[in-house]
Amino acid sequence: MLAEQLINGLVLGAMYALIAIGYSLVFGVLDKLTFAHSEIFMFGGYVGVATVALGLPIWWAIPAVILVAGCLGLMVEFVSFRKFTTPDGHITAALSSFAIGIVLIDLTQKIWGTDPVDLGIPRSFYTASVAMWGIRLAYIKLAIFGVTLAIMVGLQLMIMKSRIGRNIRAVAESTVSATLLGIDVKRVTQQTFFIASALAGIAGLMLAMRGGFADSNVGLSFALKALAIMAIGGMGDVRGAMVGGLVIGMLEALAFQFDLGKLSEVLVWALMIAVLLVRPTGLLGRALAREVRA
């Protein structure tokens, strides 16, 4: 039982990590938080619903969600972040993206209603499982964990090796220097938003595929925790978000195992506060010097 819970925790943590990476990428590049991120995550599940409703196989939802969520991210960047460049801009940007989130929730509920919507795929899709070492492993959970791991490795490679990744790191380091070196900061910002939002969308799709339904309330109850996870791991650090997500997922699963389910809601926030008080930039965070004036 314990092993099964731990695997559930890993799957949960993988989804947390995907969302947290998105927050972290955006924060790294812009030093700003996006509150629309959690609703893009929520929308990812509904892209899955729409794909199935169109009669396409569920796997088609993955490219669809990358495209749709990515474009939503570009829209959020244009409306809520492009104009707010002053030092106080992070508050305005956060609130503006929050407003976009409201619109996104409302439009989703207009189309699909306020109740969770069934994905419309056969039950066997998410109950089919294999027994291994006496543990029951659902294929879908294995798939989720595998895909997430692949994405994380790919992302880390992309950030460290590719041209886009180098540009993103340069802008994260210093916008001014990056501009002087001929990097198109606007373009890099857009790329970052596209990637971050696509990751959130994929995570949302995975959550929907795991449970078999899409829910318009998960933005607030699920994705916002990733914000705390990002802060625990270290703001603007992708590896911190990965590790933080997996650890929190496991801890929540353990809390359920020992019948402390109520605790799991508070756990992540309490942990975040504790970490920030001891290490104000998170466990793997950058040196404080850059953040003093944030």
Next chain:
Amino acid sequence: MTAEYAFLTGINILLAWSVYIILLSGTLSFANGAFMAIGGYVAGIVTVKFGLPLAAGLAAAALAAAVVGLLAGYPALRTRGIYLMLVTVGLAFMVESGVQNISYIGGVKGMGGMQGTTIYHIYGAVLVVGLALWKLTRSPLQRLLDAVREDELVAGALGVNVVYLRLALFCFGAALAAFAGGLYSHHMFFIAPDHFTVIVSVFVVLYVIMGGVNNMWGPVLGATVLTLLPEAFRVVGAWRQTVFGLAIALLLLFRREGLMPFRMASVRRARRS
């Protein structure tokens, strides 16, 4: 219906001022919905469970929130900027979850029986707080606060006790939010944890940012506009929420500094000598 909107506007003005007071020293608090919850419940316990008058309930509410503000603020105010913002969000979630799990005050089902707030109480409170803020605007304290907000290091070097000032304002803001929460609960007759979610906290901050952070009238305007806006959008029917969200995004885009961005002079007009 009109009376209901007048009531909500008054409460929201008080809440907006509670964020504004904390923001005076450069601290942005997303926990004021939580302080409001503390106020609503403490005042409710005092009046319903102990049968004391409303005034005692409100006093207890303000005191309780100030103590929580002190305990939470002392460590939390060591962080800055976005980190501080996150800590207050965390605080809001923890209070919400705490309230949900205390069965003495009804848990998720909520608590009922509070009554006695009239519209005169609300606007009396608005008037008193408004006068106090007006006095503050004209006082040397405002200049100290401006100094702390604009450059903490310089203010500290000039001998201003920055930590003390921030903490004091955090407690004052918390107490005011709790006071508003107490008034709110005794008007609504019934409160539940989901009246005080993080969304409420975000909206209160929105009132202030949208109105303008540099003078005491900005939060008033922001709270009034955003409380009455959904009503004005009644014509669009079911699309109200969408239009409201878009309106906020557009207003922020085109009035980046808020509706009333000017800074009030903190000295009386110079005496000519």
